[in-house]
Amino acid sequence: MTAFGPGPGRTERLVLPGVLTAEQATRTVAGIAAIQRDDGAIPWFRGHHLDPWDHIEAAMALDAAGEWERAEAAYEWLARHQNPDGSWCAAYPDTASGVDTAHPTDPGRESNFCAYVAVGVWHHYLSTGDDAFLDRFWPTVFAAVEFVLGLQQPGGQIGWRREADGTVLTDALLTGSSSVYQALRCALAIAEHREEPQPDWELSAGLLGHAIRHHPERFLNKDHYSMDWYYPVLGGALTGAGAKERIEADWDRFVVPGLGVRCLSTNPWITGGESCELALALWAMGESDRAVEILQWIQSPLRAEEDGLYWTGYVFEDDAVWPEERTTWTAGSLLLAVAVLGGDEATMAVFGGERLPRGLDSDCCA
Template sequence: MTSPGRTEHLVLPGVLSAEQAAQTVAGILAVQRPDGSIPWFTGGHLDPWDHVEAAMALDAAGEHTSAAAAYRWLADNQNSDGSWYAAYVDGSPTDRGRETNFCAYLAVGVWHHYLTTGDEAFLDEIWPNLFAAVEFVLALQLPGGQIAWRRDEDGSHPHEALLTGCSSIYQALRCALAVAELREDPQPDWELATGRLAHAIQHHPERFLDKNHYSMDWYYPILGGAVRGPAAKERIEARWDDFVVPGLGVRCVLPNPWVTGGESAELALALWAMGESDRAVEILRSIQHLRAEDGMYWTGYVFQDSAVWPEEKTAWTAGALLLAVAALGGDEATTAVFDGERLPAGFTEPSDGCC
């Protein structure tokens, strides 16, 4: 088990003790395969986004070698066009679609890894993979600034974008720009694309598919950093009662009576990022009923039936919780990645409503 001394900063009263955090980190490490990949659970499938989320949690806990192995798995399995497939089982693709937010998220993990380790050699090693992934993603940017959510196996793509995915991509592009800036390798095309994407998220909701019954579409523009300040406060208050179930957590999708640990932890991160730490802690405390005896977390709970569902404990749920606790605890790398204040913003567009 991970030494409790490496998780002292992951202590949050009512949520995690150092020993509990160490147990959770050990649970993620137990899921990680020898090749570095981190599936949802042992024997389950892997998607690149959740794989990175779990790797970031390992870095937050000081498990840098295991986190680096996770990123090298992505490097070793990257497609020639810079993408990754949407799902893998035992290293073999099971969904050959390529989702843009999955591919972009490498940038968030890589920047977080660098900030936790200061390892510039690793950054140089992974840069070609990061560059290729960003180029793949930006090739699917639509005229309005939003980014199509997927390229299909035959090379075609829907001219449709998802607000949650694009909000995550916005954070990823800013992290990619931070890497480029550190390497003194400016990417003006990325800066323009990032600004166009921010403009779409902030001012043009009609450019995205209507998924407002999902809680992620509610808080992700804040979590990804595109919406902050009074606009974030207004957004959270407008739908708080729709999605937050007091004492249980956050609904995944309306009207289902189902709260999920991942969405709850992510909302806590978003609340922290907008300066509402007290409410963030309240949300994290409310999902302690999802913690299992082995230190991992059940994916969700159907409160109408008083039943855990699905009966799986996912590495990314544990990872999201650890990252939220790390941010609340002031872990510098995690705060830098999620508060957004120290990330390049790209070139911003005027909000005049004309475009």
């Protein structure tokens, strides 16, 4: 892996007035790169753990910064440590000698964690145009998608996870299923590019999208979490007037003007990840001004200038950051939001979704 240095012609898309200067963007990318292990693994922070979804989010941010070799190393790490059934464990400890895949801290396998590799691989291909990479990682994506679709329920929703003993938790999370929907569409884009149609995936994507849009009763009720509010929009299942209506309905419940987005509607705690993801959803809706405003709000309470990383959250009633951790995925989500607002085509493609396949329409309500 080469030393840190953003790719030419890319860093200007990580500059956003009131959010990041060129120097700040470089420092944030360097902060993620400093935590990445030599073998490509990207833990939350050194000494904590790695989970597949957040590892990929950080890798996508590296791609948005032109750090293509580092991002590819992150995907190579995933391919090397994929389980025989196509999954990854939910969490692996980061030790002094590296990420310990032999002793996962959570041996369960979560559906949205495993599916997200399709988003990352497609994003890397769109960032680099590297067909050899796409060919090499097609088996990894294929196996992951097949594992995830093995958890799909008759109503289209995706079961949350498979435990280490094989037990399937069939309850579905709206946030997780919305993330899986985005991943299925990216997987279908990869299959289409390779001219390897996957009609079963198209049917599954259509059923899942329909469930998200029309059947809230098929998902566990977690509506006090902001992610359940915006993820149907962020994942691309809900667009247009439906997306606008959903976001406006709970804006005042989750958004704290001048600070950011609550993780839970009941707690005086704004978080960087949720704030940046809402910004991505707003951009996808055509609400770029509001997206920029939210990214500007979180800079003061959450940005750590010494390393360019971001605190996970801020308890505004106590004027205190909490927990006292700066995570690669929080910084990654910030960089991805800045990248779409700056016109990065690869990042716009995976979060905008206009050119992603939608799957076959479901007629379950006919």
